[in-house]
Amino acid sequence: xxxxxxVVPAYNAEATLxxxxxxxxxxxxxxxxxxxxxxxxSDRTPAIARSxxxxxxxxxxxxxxxxxxxRNSGIHAAKGEFVGFCDADDLWRPTKLARHVAHLDASPxxxxxxxxxxxxxxxxxxxxxxxxxxxxxxxxxHVFKRxxxxxxxxxxxxxxALDAIAWRPAQETARDWWxxxxxxxxxxxxxxxxxxxxxxxxxxxxxxxxxRYRVAPGGLSAALDRQYDSxxxxxxxxxxxxxxxxxxxxxxxxxxxxxxxxxxxxxAGDADAALARLRAAFAAxxxxxFEEPVKTGVTAAATLALAALGTGPVDTLRRAAARRTx
Numbered sequence: 001x002x003x004x005x006x007v008v009p010a011y012n013a014e015a016t017l018x019x020x021x022x023x024x025x026x027x028x029x030x031x032x033x034x035x036x037x038x039x040x041x042s043d044r045t046p047a048i049a050r051s052x053x054x055x056x057x058x059x060x061x062x063x064x065x066x067x068x069x070x071r072n073s074g075i076h077a078a079k080g081e082f083v084g085f086c087d088a089d090d091l092w093r094p095t096k097l098a099r100h101v102a103h104l105d106a107s108p109x110x111x112x113x114x115x116x117x118x119x120x121x122x123x124x125x126x127x128x129x130x131x132x133x134x135x136x137x138x139x140x141x142h143v144f145k146r147x148x149x150x151x152x153x154x155x156x157x158x159x160x161a162l163d164a165i166a167w168r169p170a171q172e173t174a175r176d177w178w179x180x181x182x183x184x185x186x187x188x189x190x191x192x193x194x195x196x197x198x199x200x201x202x203x204x205x206x207x208x209x210x211x212r213y214r215v216a217p218g219g220l221s222a223a224l225d226r227q228y229d230s231x232x233x234x235x236x237x238x239x240x241x242x243x244x245x246x247x248x249x250x251x252x253x254x255x256x257x258x259x260x261x262x263x264x265x266x267x268a269g270d271a272d273a274a275l276a277r278l279r280a281a282f283a284a285x286x287x288x289x290f291e292e293p294v295k296t297g298v299t300a301a302a303t304l305a306l307a308a309l310g311t312g313p314v315d316t317l318r319r320a321a322a323r324r325t326x
Contacts (some may be wrong), residue, residue: 002031002032003029004032004033006092008035009067009070011064011070013088016214018052021054033056037060039062042065058077068187076176078224079218081159089214112150112201112203113157114155114206116207116212119213138204139246140197149189149205154211186227186231193234
């Protein structure tokens with residue numbers, strides 16, 4: 001049995017899957033398997049997975065179930081004591097898995113280990129931006145407000161922690177769910193927060209930008225609306241599990257989420273959407289302004305600069321905010 005499994009959900013990923021898989025087979029920690037879940041692709045995704053020629057790669061194929069469904073099928077197939085996730089357009093640094101295995105071995109109370117992420121563009125070049133999250137003392141409130149895990153290619157779970165949050169909906173006959181397949185966005189933060197709210201497993205990170213996270217250029221207000229609606233749906237779903245927690249922390253968490261979406265709108269060059277989300281963030285709670293005044297101030301300045309001057313002058317402000325406070 002491999003000590004660790006890496007689940008790679010892949011849907012029409014022929015443009016990036018080869019590079020992703022080669023970053024995984026190059027891991028310095030060798031006792032692993034890579035479970036590629038072809039989620040109903042119509043391109044060369046399965047052929048690329050087979051072409052790598054590494055016996056540690058296993059291919060699971062299924063009709064399309066979405067990202068959460070592909071991750072669930074990968075977890076179901078995984079044999080490792082530890083289960084990591086890497087989306088089919090992201091990359092892992094060669095020492096990432098070794099660092100997480102060492103972390104989990106040394107910290108038996110930790111159920112979810114993660115790292116920071118370097119942001120890369122569509123061609124795999126660094127954007128100069130990074131996610132540098134809080135690594136220790138992480139509470140459910142930190143997960144809710146700031147999502148230190150950051151993205152779906154950052155975490156490596158202890159299998160026992162995953163199984164502590166597994167359930168099987170009435171309509172499911174084949175396997176359990178760990179991620180909620182009714183979500184097409186926010187399924188990752190919903191999973192991390194459910195772990196924090198319903199189990200005693202700790203969530204903690206390891207230093208370094210060990211994930212290379214690919215960001216798509218541009219963006220539309222409709223996509224931001226869907227993301228926010230999905231986030232609110234997550235809040236509604238989890239509130240019955242911890243009503244007092246949600247009452248205390250939801251206003252500030254909502255403000256943080258809206259501030260994040262304002263920055264996304266700035267990156268997309270959508271001044272109206274950025275202004276609307278920034279106003280909504282301040283209306284929801286002023287805590288981000290007090291807790292993170294620099295990042296909040298730079299987000300506000302970039303939003304106002306975009307509204308007044310257009311896309312060009314905001315790049316310096318946006319990069320300064322990311323470098324100083326990411």
